[in-house]
Amino acid sequence: MRFSGLLLLMILLITRTVLAQQATEIRRFQLKEVKQGVAVDATHFYVINNTALTKHTKTDGKQVAAWRDTTGLLKHLNSGVVLNRKLYCVHSNYPDVPMLSSIEIFDTQTLRHIGTHSFGMYPGSATWADFHQGFWWVAFANYSDKASAEGRDNRWTMLVKFNEAWERLESWAFPANVLQAFAPKSTSGGTWGSDGLLYCTGHDKPELYVLKLPDRGSTLRYVKTIPTVSEGQAFAIDRSVKNKLVLYGITRHDNFVIVSEVTSN
Template identity: 55%
Template sequence: MRLIIKLVFLFLPCYVFSQTVINVQQFPVKEAKQAVAVDKDHFYVINNSTITKHRKATGEQIAVWDGTKDSVKHLNSGVVIKGKLYCANSNYPQSPMAGSIEIFDVATMQHTGNHSFGIGYGSVTWIDEHDGHWWVAFAHYTGRGAAEGKDNRWSCLVQFTKSWQMVQSWIYPAGIIEKFGTKSNSGGVWGKDGLLYITGHDNPELYVMQLPEMGYTLKHIKTIPVPVYGQGIALDPSAKRNPVFYGLSRGNNTVIKFELQ
């Protein structure tokens, strides 16, 4: 059964807009803790050290990659591009922060490549491809996992060329940092509308962002209440009309597919 939720709000300083969310499907997945990636026929549930592959129609698990033997401890968000799953990987909560992108063949679920950032930027939380570039979020935290002398205001979004040369970077506005609490930007994806959809760590909200015309701070366009609770999100590339997202409810180990109208 499809659950249709009409969410109507008054105009507020935090830019919450009226929005209809169609909660299309829910799938119980024991490992649903960090993020979801999706392609035409499957979704991929990313946990700290494992990735499971599931049929989109039923949620049935059909394959698994286990990185515990390789000492992989904190995979974050992922995105599927041309048959490859690109996963953000970090050493959270260790310090100094280190991170990499780990690459998998989704047909075989074998690890096929790596790009390491070392300790240069922060904790790698998500990656996407947009406008001929890589876009990678680097988190900083307030409290547990924080780098010495820094807090989550140091979090940033970095644009790279396809050969991993840095182009430019942006910080998050103060209101979004407040929404993150002591955590940071956990998930993100570029929409077909040219807007950036990001999540924090716990709040059931999507923050719609835009690159600024001037300066170095991302522009917050609106906040959309959604039935997922932070962490990594994915946009279904096979959706024909309205954007269809996949996300998580970690509290009850559920993958949630929903559509925005």
């Protein structure tokens, strides 16, 4: 029995080692300004800054289009996702209160602003959104280093599920260990993978947190952490690449967009 138990432990340790994953850099592009996040489609990637966007070719990073808000109405674009030739960018008035959030929509061909959806006042700042299985999934962040007027810290961060008419259906809290990894900030990026798992980043750490919906209860279930090359902030999965998990992320301190692939050690 003792030998069998030891053998089982060795097998489990070997299995964990084999299945451990990390992101390995493929290429990087240094650009003039890379501060909030990046989105991607089959041919281009899109750099998201507070009040500006740029579009770049995936082959060499060449800038082919740009947009900048000239109205003063936008303050803090956080992230983006490309769907059907539209770039959906999540916007908030962070760090102001009351918290206000919206989805700003752009034509990917020209980066022309073509639409908006306002969440108005919400108990959190919208930081990322994705469309998955016919529903919108939006993260609303709260921060421990800048608690809201109501006293909310990052434990109040939540994932909200909406239908296509933007009616709220369900919501979930984030696991305690992931909130601790986010602290004192919150989630800055997130998207669903083709494996049905939810991939999220925090504000700073070079880590990707993998979660899934719970079988019961109201808290997302933690699956694993994947070390990354890029920092936290908004990232994108390149869905044009099949049978691989290719990420586009950023390092904001030196303005790089970094392309990496998640592989097993």
